[in-house]
Amino acid sequence: MIRKLIGRVFRLNKQQGGGRVVIPLKRHGISRDHLPTFALKTTDQLQAAGYEAYIVGGAVRDLLLGKDPKDFDVATNATPEEVHKVFRRSRIIGRRFKLVHVLFGDEVVEVSTFRGSGDAMTDDAGRIIRDNTWGSQEDDAKRRDFTVNALFYDPNREEIIDFHGGVADIEKKRMAMIGVPAVRYREDPVRMLRAVRLAAKLGLSIDPVTRKPIRELAELLENVPSSRLFDEMLKLLFSGHSWVCLMQLRDEGLHHGFFPLLDKMMAMPHGEAFLRTALENTDRRIREDKPVSAGYVFASLLWLEVLDNWDKRKAAGEKPMLALFSAIDEVEAVQEEKLAIPRRYGSTTKEIWALQPRFEHRSGIKPFRLLEHPRFRAGYDFLCLRAGSGEVEQELADWWTEFQAADGQKREAMLIRPQAGDPATKKRRRRRGPRGGAGVAVDNAQ
Numbered sequence: 001m002i003r004k005l006i007g008r009v010f011r012l013n014k015q016q017g018g019g020r021v022v023i024p025l026k027r028h029g030i031s032r033d034h035l036p037t038f039a040l041k042t043t044d045q046l047q048a049a050g051y052e053a054y055i056v057g058g059a060v061r062d063l064l065l066g067k068d069p070k071d072f073d074v075a076t077n078a079t080p081e082e083v084h085k086v087f088r089r090s091r092i093i094g095r096r097f098k099l100v101h102v103l104f105g106d107e108v109v110e111v112s113t114f115r116g117s118g119d120a121m122t123d124d125a126g127r128i129i130r131d132n133t134w135g136s137q138e139d140d141a142k143r144r145d146f147t148v149n150a151l152f153y154d155p156n157r158e159e160i161i162d163f164h165g166g167v168a169d170i171e172k173k174r175m176a177m178i179g180v181p182a183v184r185y186r187e188d189p190v191r192m193l194r195a196v197r198l199a200a201k202l203g204l205s206i207d208p209v210t211r212k213p214i215r216e217l218a219e220l221l222e223n224v225p226s227s228r229l230f231d232e233m234l235k236l237l238f239s240g241h242s243w244v245c246l247m248q249l250r251d252e253g254l255h256h257g258f259f260p261l262l263d264k265m266m267a268m269p270h271g272e273a274f275l276r277t278a279l280e281n282t283d284r285r286i287r288e289d290k291p292v293s294a295g296y297v298f299a300s301l302l303w304l305e306v307l308d309n310w311d312k313r314k315a316a317g318e319k320p321m322l323a324l325f326s327a328i329d330e331v332e333a334v335q336e337e338k339l340a341i342p343r344r345y346g347s348t349t350k351e352i353w354a355l356q357p358r359f360e361h362r363s364g365i366k367p368f369r370l371l372e373h374p375r376f377r378a379g380y381d382f383l384c385l386r387a388g389s390g391e392v393e394q395e396l397a398d399w400w401t402e403f404q405a406a407d408g409q410k411r412e413a414m415l416i417r418p419q420a421g422d423p424a425t426k427k428r429r430r431r432r433g434p435r436g437g438a439g440v441a442v443d444n445a446q
């Protein structure tokens with residue numbers, strides 16, 4: 001009786017999963033030469049050593065969608081130690097999940113052994129805390145998140161192996177979770193962020209059954225270690241679709257656990273315009289393959305918080321420059337605690353912020369000094385961003401655009417002469433006092 005029942009449940013699961021479907025080249029169109037040599041060498045050498053080896057996950061999905069994969073992962077039935085023996089230039093990494101990094105010049109291929117989720121240990125909230133058991137290819141497909149992410153490509157046979165209807169979902173531009181969505185989100189709440197990020201990045205729609213539990217389970221993100229959230233944040237910011245992703249995360253109520261300052265910032269004057277201009281700029285640069293510094297992006301994400309904090313301090317009577325530095329320190333502490341942005345990104349961010357008041361000085365020697373500052377360019381770009389969203393006068397940014405391009409004579413002519421009785425003039429006199437001025441503090445802080 002029990003055996004019969006198990007048999008029925010098992011068959012049902014198999015039907016849901018659809019079993020192992022082999023999709024030939026003429027249906028999917030991905031020939032071997034779509035793949036870079038280093039990826040082919042990895043699967044070829046593993047297969048030559050007698051193992052199964054497939055390109056797996058995001059790369060297969062991206063190829064089917066006609067996009068350039070950003071990295072190539074391989075799945076195999078060889079254990080990490082066996083993989084390591086096949087490739088002289090490789091190393092075993094990871095404690096929780098052992099993986100092998102195979103190196104070809106600057107390129108790294110991540111090779112993982114087929115894994116099951118058979119005896120995964122979960123915590124009280126249902127989150128997986130240990131999962132290091134090897135499994136079959138079918139097990140490996142099942143433990144992945146979305147059907148479109150669970151495809152295996154064999155470059156020698158030029159076949160795709162599909163257990164969950166991922167190829168059909170790609171054709172329908174649909175993201176659907178493998179298994180029961182709520183259970184899979186409880187196992188790993190980051191999957192909720194991945195659903196939204198990948199859908200926005202790839203132009204797929206989230207299947208209603210996969211989308212439905214997200215709002216209700218959003219708070220589970222609070223249990224996720226901040227380092228993982230930070231990894232997701234980086235992926236989102238550098239996806240080339242960061243603005244759309246962030247807005248969709250907000251629509252799903254996922255931003256509370258991910259970027260708690262977002263609501264407050266969007267409600268500020270110029271807040272939405274500023275964030276939108278900043279992120280769309282970054283997105284454009286990424287899509288044009290131009291470099292983007294993480295420090296700059298974080299500077300724009302958090303600037304409104306710095307401004308808000310700075311304004312409050314000034315209103316309470318603190319001196320402007322000292323108030324700015326205290327505001328920066330306070331926001332930095334918040335970013336570390338709430339956003340898990342590691343300190344190593346902080347120095348560029350801080351420099352960009354600290355330069356902003358210096359753009360307001362358009363007389364005497366100061367503008368010339370600022371032009372020579374090693375971070376002038378980043379600071380100026382940031383000023384343009386502020387101007388673009390109406391947070392500072394466009395005229396100020398235009399002045400700096402012209403000043404940079406001008407020759408020496410024209411620059412002199414552009415300087416704005418302080419008027420007698422101008423409060424700025426009085427302030428400057430006071431700053432030249434024996435105890436040094438706030439302007440000096442800026443220089444020291446770089």
Ligand code: ATP
Nearest residue numbers: 056057058059073143144145149150188190191235
């Ligand atoms: P991206 O284009 O952002 O790299 P990706 O899908 O390749 O997207 P990776 O983080 O590189 O994302 O993961 C590789 C593969 O590992 C995924 O395609 C998916 O099959 C699996 N995977 C990643 N994260 C999870 C997760 N949280 N739960 C289940 N499977 C996951």
Ligand code: MG
Nearest residue numbers: 057058059071
């Ligand atoms: Mg990937």
